[in-house]
Amino acid sequence: MRRTDPEGRGPVRYGPPPPEPGLPVLPEVAAAAAAAAGRSHGEPPGGGPVLLDAACGYWSRRGLPAERDHVVAAPGAPALLLALTAALGGDVLLPRPCPAWWAPQARLLGRAVYHVPTPAECGGVPDPYALLETVRRVRAEGGRPRLLVLSVADDPTATVPPPEVLHEAVEAAADEGLHVISDETWRDTLHRPRDTVLIGPAEMDHARVTVLSDLSGAFLPPALPAAVARFPATAAGSALRARTLDVLAALGAVPGGPAAAAAAYALGEPDEIGDRLTSAVRLHARVAAAAQRAVLAAGALARPPQAGRHLYADLGPLRPALAARGVADAQDLEDFLGDRLGMPAPGGHRFGDEIDALRVRLTTGPLLGSTPDERMASLAAPDPLELPHVERALSRFGSAFDDLRAEAQRMEPPR
Known part of the structure; x- marks a missing residue:
């Protein structure tokens, strides 16, 4: 029998923090944030031009060209995922296990969440056959699956899916008309980058994948929350970005000036x-x-x-x-x-x-x-x-x- 926690420790207030950096803040990052602390104006919804241009440069260096009007910034990944989920609509599919902060965003919006088993060799992505079976079962029960969130460098399992496994999952999602959000927060922290092949879903399906990155994974301390998203360079991608900006603006979820300055500096990737x-x-x-x-x-x-x-x-x-x-x-x-x-x-x-x-x-x-x-x-x-x-x-x-x-x-x- 599953017990009830008498202290009410649910998945939101008592959810786990991200894995600790364990290291002091880089002085140059702290200086960039401090230099912006005296500004009287704030960032606009979705981030200002300096931050967005830095995000475009970051993705372009990774083989994902981006223009300013294909990118959005927010004060942390949870707010950004919440806005994306609200903008997309429909039910949400997640691999099991998955980052602790993914499901609460959808549930907060009243969306149904369905967990899909992962392959034996990795976490982060759903088994493609289990994904197809889950989507069809949900539709048969009257659900409206619309969104799949996955990760190419996974929290919590710390694994990287083989390209062929990821490709099969992305193909299955495309066959079922799902939009994919690829959480690439940890993509720059590969332990053996020369021996690990990491290919993102946006390189496989340019039209149906939005890439999200929480900069606290590789670049910034949790005290300077910032996240960025890259949308498909299509009419549908532009419309999704516009709806996402509407949600962020309604929430007042704009990057803080010091965090935006530190993020722009970090995304420029100086030595x-x-x-x-x-x-x-x-x-x-x-x-x-x-x-x-x-x-x-x-x-x-x-x-x-x-x-x-x-x-x-x-x-x-x-x-x-x-x-x-x-x-x-x-x-x-x-x-x-x-x-x-x-x-x-x-x-x-x-x-x-x-x-x-x-x-x-x-x-x-x-x-x-x-x-x-x-x-x-x-x-x-x-x-x-x-x-x-x-x-x-x-x-x-x-x-x-x-x-x-x-x-x-x-x-x-x-x-």
Whole structure:
């Protein structure tokens, strides 16, 4: 029987924060924001020309040419996704699991949300056959599926879908007349960029894909919220952009001046931004790989993290040991590991997984150090895993899982 949380910890107010950067703000980003703090005028709805031109340049360098009137900016990805969902209309399809902030936007608008299983090899995109089956079932029941949201570098699973899997999902969406929103927040944080092929849906279907990016993924701290979207260069894309701007204007969801200035600076990708991003990705990749090894050594499951600052672990194999400690579902696991690790450990139910599944997203930011000096030392170190403070943090992290493994072994029946 599924329990009711007596504290009412729902998916919005108590939803998990994005994976922590774990690093101090780049001085040049802080300076760009500070320089704009004295302006008396605000940004217009959808962002001003400087920010929009910077977003166009960012996408053009990635093989997605864009003009100013194909781009929109907002104070964070949730507001932008809310506006897009409102502008598109219809029911929403999401992969299972998916980022915790996707579903609340649709539900806030009274839209039905349908989760579609992901392929075995990755998260972020729906299995194409399951997608077709879900769309047809929803229509047979009187629903109106209109929108598919997916991710090419996934939170929470930290995986990147193979191009052929993504292509099949995009083709299935096109066959059913769905508009695709591609969340590419983490596309610039690939752990092995030379070995990982990342192709976005907009490169496969130019007419039906809107690309969204929350700049807190790679470029900005959460304290400077900014997100951008690129619309198809079609009449339908222009109409969707206009409706999205109407919603943003009605909400008063305009980028703050300091955040817009910092975003424009970061999207220009000067050397300082590129150098920090490269170093930060390398650091998080090393620590995430070490955290995955600790999870696997304890007998739990986790796909190799390929992007971002997190990994997604399945503690199902340790269920008997967890049950002995009062952990019966993902909410219990969230509470248990949060206390044991001393860091956020949101359960899989936050990301659309069933609450009975013992899955959890673990983030690497808290493992980089407890002070700005320690974190900067981690960033500069040739091998951060050899630093005493990182070694201690990973040891504490691993011991929480080792204890469960030892208890599970004690509970195994004698052979």
